[in-house]
Amino acid sequence: MNGNKYGRWLGISGFGESHGRAVGVLLEDIKPGILFPLSEIEHELERRRPGRHKYSSQRNESDRIQILSGVIEGKTTGMPICLVVYNEDQRSGDYESLREIFRPGHADWSWFQKFKILDWRGGGRASGRETIARVAAGAVVKELIAPAKVEAYPVQIGKVKAGEFQPGFTNQLFWHDPSTYDAVLNELMETKAAGDSVGGILEVDISGLQAGLGDPVFGKLDARLAEALLSIGGVKGIEFGAGFKLAGFHGSQSNDQMNADGFISNNSGGILGGVSTGSVVKLRLVIKPTSSISMKQETIDISGKEQEITINGRHDTCLLFRIIPVVEAMIRLVLADCLSYQKLVTGENRNLNDMREALDRIDEDILLALKRRSEIVKLIGEYKFLNGIRVKDEGREKQLLTNLEEKAQLWEINQGLVRNIWRELLSESCRLQEGKEYGNIKSDPRE
Ligand SMILES: Cc1cc2nc3c(=O)[nH]c(=O)nc-3n(C[C@H](O)[C@H](O)[C@H](O)COP(=O)(O)O)c2cc1C
Structure with missing residues (x-):
């Protein structure tokens, strides 16, 4: 199923379920002889790990990465790299009573319509646990996208909006505004006490990105970022630069005028016509409240019978904090994919191997198109x-x-x-x- 693969120029396939033996990722096309960034991967997985603070799921996973192939003596061999994290603290028993019941806000009902089988153990592959693969792969390509840097941070939790940013204000919630920090803690505490959950908004800065990334017309950078980011469970909306505020602007306000130093403003969010301008790429994502809540809700079961449901598993009060490293990883994967292609377009670092690689990809695409064609025929x-x-x-x-x-x-x-x-x-x-x-x-x- 192609839905488990990512990348046009990078080959990344994820696998595994929340309560299966393991989750993992297979990376192909990583060049040989590169220092394998194991500590970077471990660092990123630690940021994503559940149980890091009391508003996060208390599932106790060490999320230790194991390298099954493609690396020797700390360096890549050019062969497929398979990374897995074994699930250690899956308690499927928590879900036993929900075996045949569709949980509101989850993928249960829609996936059942599609696959006619329900993985009732914590959502199976629809669970956020799948994102380990994305985070591990995103850490592997960090070096490839340098000097570009990606940073995501919360700007709204529930009704609390961050005000002035104070550099150096550090805390477990990555909240940058000391004046509203207590209000955020309060919001989370009250929500958790009520057995409920809360949503929020993440802002992302991509700095140090060269101009010229992104491809007309279906490969536009904003379109590719949107596709990658909306593929993360719980991410429900995206805006670039001034975003939805643009509706109330006049052209004279929204256009980013230029002088000899460059752009005077950045309402476009660093992307024009789908191609990066060299300004900071700014985007915002809305994250929905966690679906699993311990409050009573109405639903139905597999036979269509009405049921009342209370979810007792271990869940995040607010998903946003867990999603931060996943968002950063997905953006790195998009950039790495775009950069791999860009090198071919500009002739930068062009060598016979790269060009042959590009040709092989196209031949593979032709074969896939032929396969699809035969099926339709x-x-x-x-x-x-x-x-x-x-x-x-x-x-x-x-x-x-x-x-x-x-x-x-x-x-x-x-x-x-x-x-x-x-x-x-x-x-x-x-x-x-x-x-x-x-x-x-x-x-x-x-x-
Ligand atoms: C890192 C991560 C952790 C998540 N943890 C939970 C969780 O503990 N409980 C929950 O209800 N949803 C959680 N989700 C969200 C669900 O995966 C998602 O809401 C669900 O699959 C339905 O998909 P949709 O919200 O995109 O429609 C998590 C998502 C991510 C990315």
Whole structure:
């Protein structure tokens, strides 16, 4: 399932469930001979670990990383790197009473509609435990994105908004404003005492980022960041720069004018036309309140029967603190992926290996597209058969070939090559659709 993979130029696959044996990540395409940043990974996993303060889940996991492959004597070998963290403190018993009950706010109901099976043990792969893979992978690419730095910090918890930032004000909640710190603690304490949870807003600065990252038109940097960040459980919205405030601005206020020193303001959040400007990339994320709460809620079970539910597992009062290292990791992965590609675009560090690697990727994409094409062709074959439609449609074929030849000319691709590939595809389609059995009925190979 492609949904467990990340990256166009970096190959990252995550695996594992909350209450399974382990969660982990497989990293491919990391160059050989690089110092493997084990202590960096350990540091980042420690930041994500549950049980670090009393508003975090009290699940007692050491989250110790184990390297299964791809590293020798502290250096990468160029082979796939497999990292795992074994689950130690999974108490599936906490979830036993919820075996067949859909927990409000969780992925239970929607995933059950999709997969027709419910991993009732702490949400399975929908659990935040899956993010260990992202954090570990994000630490591995930290060096690759230097000198760019990513920092996420909370600016709102519940109704409490941070005021002036005071550099050097450190605390377990990463809250930068001493004047509202007590109010935040209060909000968390009261919420926890009520058996409830609370949401918040995270702000992120990406500094030291070169201009020119991001690709027209579907690979825009803001679009790629949004996709990566919204893939984190509990992240529900994103804005860049002045964001939703732009609705109330006039163009004369929102445009980032320039002088000889550069941009005078940064309402765009460091990205214009999907490409980084060299200014700090600023974005904000809204994080929903933790779904698991110990207050009574209404729901239904697998048979559709109404149920009352109280969730007794160990959960975060506010997810936001646990999500910080995950957000930073995902941004690093996006940047590393964009940078790998950028080096090819600009010719920077261009070498035969990089160019061959790029070509191999494209060939792989073509194979995947062919696989998808065959699947659709078979579906069409079945449809045609069931509806008594002939396999061959000469009129459509002729029209299609003309369209493709026109496109080939426009894009300056060898027309003969396009024609030959298309003819091969067409005869493969016919082969896949003719003489097939659908149920107990066989299609007519002469069609
Ligand atoms: C690091 C991390 C930890 C999480 N911990 C919890 C938790 O303890 N309890 C909970 O209800 N949700 C937790 N979540 C959020 C759920 O995974 C998420 O809300 C759920 O899968 C539904 O997805 P959605 O909110 O994106 O729709 C956590 C998410 C992350 C990223």
